[in-house]
Amino acid sequence: MAFNYQHQPLASHRSIRLFTLFASRDRKAATQGSLVEVNLDSNPPFEALSYVWGGPDPISTVTVITQCANGNRTKSTLQVTPNCLSALQTLRYRSKPRMLWIDAICIDQTSTAEKNQQVPLMAEIYGKARQVLVWLNPGNQDQKRVLETGRLFGYVGWLHRMRLLRLYEKDEETDSRMPKETRLVTACEKWVDSKCQKLGDSFNAAFMNAYFQRVWTVQEIAMAHNIRVHYGAANASWPDFVASGLFAVKRGGFAKNQEAEIDVFRDLDTHWNLLNALESHFVLPDIYGVEALYDRHKKGNILRKYTDGTANLALIKSRGLNATEAKDKAYSMLWAFPESSNGIDPLRCVDYNKPIDVIFTEYTTAIFIKTKGSPTQFYMINSTSRNPNLPSWVPDWEKRTSMSYFLWTSQLMNFQAANEYSRENNLEVDGRILRISGVEQSKMKALIRLSEEARQRNVTEGGPEELMEGLIDTAEVIRGVIHVSRTIIGCENKESLESFHRVIHSQKHLHNLGPEDQIEFDGKLSEVEVSRRLNISIGLLRLRVFDKLSFLMDESTFPKDLVRTVLEEFLPKGEIDKITYDTEQLPNLAPFFAIIAALSPYIDIYRFLYVALLDHRDKDFFITDKGNIGVAFQGLKNNEVVAIWRGCPSPVIVRGVEVNGKDMYLLHGPAYVDGIMNGESWVENEDDLRVFELT
Numbered sequence: 001m002a003f004n005y006q007h008q009p010l011a012s013h014r015s016i017r018l019f020t021l022f023a024s025r026d027r028k029a030a031t032q033g034s035l036v037e038v039n040l041d042s043n044p045p046f047e048a049l050s051y052v053w054g055g056p057d058p059i060s061t062v063t064v065i066t067q068c069a070n071g072n073r074t075k076s077t078l079q080v081t082p083n084c085l086s087a088l089q090t091l092r093y094r095s096k097p098r099m100l101w102i103d104a105i106c107i108d109q110t111s112t113a114e115k116n117q118q119v120p121l122m123a124e125i126y127g128k129a130r131q132v133l134v135w136l137n138p139g140n141q142d143q144k145r146v147l148e149t150g151r152l153f154g155y156v157g158w159l160h161r162m163r164l165l166r167l168y169e170k171d172e173e174t175d176s177r178m179p180k181e182t183r184l185v186t187a188c189e190k191w192v193d194s195k196c197q198k199l200g201d202s203f204n205a206a207f208m209n210a211y212f213q214r215v216w217t218v219q220e221i222a223m224a225h226n227i228r229v230h231y232g233a234a235n236a237s238w239p240d241f242v243a244s245g246l247f248a249v250k251r252g253g254f255a256k257n258q259e260a261e262i263d264v265f266r267d268l269d270t271h272w273n274l275l276n277a278l279e280s281h282f283v284l285p286d287i288y289g290v291e292a293l294y295d296r297h298k299k300g301n302i303l304r305k306y307t308d309g310t311a312n313l314a315l316i317k318s319r320g321l322n323a324t325e326a327k328d329k330a331y332s333m334l335w336a337f338p339e340s341s342n343g344i345d346p347l348r349c350v351d352y353n354k355p356i357d358v359i360f361t362e363y364t365t366a367i368f369i370k371t372k373g374s375p376t377q378f379y380m381i382n383s384t385s386r387n388p389n390l391p392s393w394v395p396d397w398e399k400r401t402s403m404s405y406f407l408w409t410s411q412l413m414n415f416q417a418a419n420e421y422s423r424e425n426n427l428e429v430d431g432r433i434l435r436i437s438g439v440e441q442s443k444m445k446a447l448i449r450l451s452e453e454a455r456q457r458n459v460t461e462g463g464p465e466e467l468m469e470g471l472i473d474t475a476e477v478i479r480g481v482i483h484v485s486r487t488i489i490g491c492e493n494k495e496s497l498e499s500f501h502r503v504i505h506s507q508k509h510l511h512n513l514g515p516e517d518q519i520e521f522d523g524k525l526s527e528v529e530v531s532r533r534l535n536i537s538i539g540l541l542r543l544r545v546f547d548k549l550s551f552l553m554d555e556s557t558f559p560k561d562l563v564r565t566v567l568e569e570f571l572p573k574g575e576i577d578k579i580t581y582d583t584e585q586l587p588n589l590a591p592f593f594a595i596i597a598a599l600s601p602y603i604d605i606y607r608f609l610y611v612a613l614l615d616h617r618d619k620d621f622f623i624t625d626k627g628n629i630g631v632a633f634q635g636l637k638n639n640e641v642v643a644i645w646r647g648c649p650s651p652v653i654v655r656g657v658e659v660n661g662k663d664m665y666l667l668h669g670p671a672y673v674d675g676i677m678n679g680e681s682w683v684e685n686e687d688d689l690r691v692f693e694l695t
Helices: 082-091 112-128 143-161 183-199 201-207 216-222 238-251 253-261 268-280 287-294 310-320 356-370 375-380 403-412 452-456 464-487 493-504 525-534 538-554 560-567 573-584 591-599 605-616
Strands: 015-021 032-039 047-050 060-067 073-080 098-101 131-136 227-231 234-237 428-430 433-449 619-624 629-633 641-645 652-659 662-673 690-694
Touching (some): 015 112, 047 112, 060 082, 082 131, 112 216, 143 201, 143 234, 143 238, 143 287, 183 201, 201 238, 216 310, 227 238, 238 287, 356 375, 375 403, 375 662, 403 605, 433 464, 452 464, 464 538, 464 591, 464 605, 464 619, 493 538, 493 629, 538 591, 605 619, 641 662
Parallel strands (some): 032 060, 047 098, 131 227
Antiparallel strands (some): 015 032, 015 098, 060 073, 428 433, 433 641, 619 629, 641 652, 652 662
């Protein structure tokens, strides 16, 4: 009779357990092995399994055989997840044992004290392993197609090494390092692309595997010196797997196949999650990283083979990954902090009994120290949905980052609100207080926001009526911003529209007023022609048409002559006659949307409203007391402060509070504020800066 296995206490803080997986010729035979304690400093020979636990059902067990002092052998069972068991059954040898380190087996998962002691060793464990075995469970994929996919990984790697495959689109950086576009190279690329499409779901599933959505697996790849990827019964080297992923993303592959089948607007979050997961796991390095992977003379782990900044990027991307235990969002990233880093000792003292706000504060402080005060963490703050116990300047690492959030904040980091010479900041962290110098640029005078009902509408998956309601809400907000900027601030019409055009498209970083953004907005041919004739961008063209028609939203009758006067500015007479006729055939629509429906073959205001809704339904628009139009994440309040800090590319929104009789600030988050994004409001003499204390 087998009993539940009981882990014995480890002898020292440098001790680990290794699992000897017994051989079997029958894949379905019971999985058996034995545990032995070793000292990590003795450099024992072993391999480390990198996998995701997966769900606990159905209950699965391995048999642990223990040699007793009297020579007898006892059997006991240890519960593991089905995914762990599937990996062991696939990876065990047919005729010899295999020495493995597996977290679920080698760490006593019932002991918080042991986890506190073992977690700090995990980066070193994966770094000292002779080989890291990445397990990607193929699930219900056809086994023959899985094996063929594994062979394709090898073919892609070989073609890349022979310089017969281009993993990147040609640009200035890659030009000198890419194979020339010969007939043979083109033929090889077509062959690989055809194989990717033929294998379809099997090829895609390898890169969309749940493995790449987990935060713990990042360090297991980063610290490894030698990786073998096991995709079911197929396997490939890490460089060949990376080359295949790069070809798929950069040159077509699964990204193209997926988008061919799914409406791009309905699949943006899926596509974002996929890219974020692969980038965080070092599957999509730049061309220098790929070359380093194949360079046998370049020693060190995967992280050291990639370019500088890779660890910092992984820190940021990790927020979009999953962890069963929220505290692991911090502890799983200890590998990114060198032993020589001073000031991060509190984080290294792993303690799962600490409150999560303490752990996240220590983690954020450690990142500030490692990155020498990089303001990146400020761009992860969204005060509307976060743990209320956290200091306002500490991101809630438990919350996953959405695609729209990351894209918008990434664009904000391209500006120079504090001037180029002030990009280096002088922030100071003192427990839960952060101090940073900067200027108070202005205060909010007016807010324009979507209703809560409008924010909750599922416009990407809902029906036409729900989408139309969302577009009406968006039109009202845009009209409100234009109205307030003119009546309260006194902006001229042209200035107001151009400023708001830059704000509404701040997510796309489009600040030109010419027609160059036609590809970005996927303009119609007639629309491109009109924008060129007027020498304005498509975005501004749509906004100007919208502005001239927006007063019709409240009209119950359709004023033909007024519409003709509006459209004469943009279209030839014959086209205006057709639009006027078309609108008369749509009596059941409000005049504003009747015109949009009729005008859309020429100028697609519908698309403009849709993109604006998707980009900004989680944000509020505002106008400052100095006349600047801006946008920031929702939850803003009047009289909040627009500040510019040393080292921060864009402005931030802060709220004044009194703490124990002392004036301090709460950080709301980053903002786009038109007119101050490139140093226009920065002080000439930095002695004039003031210190902001954040709590």
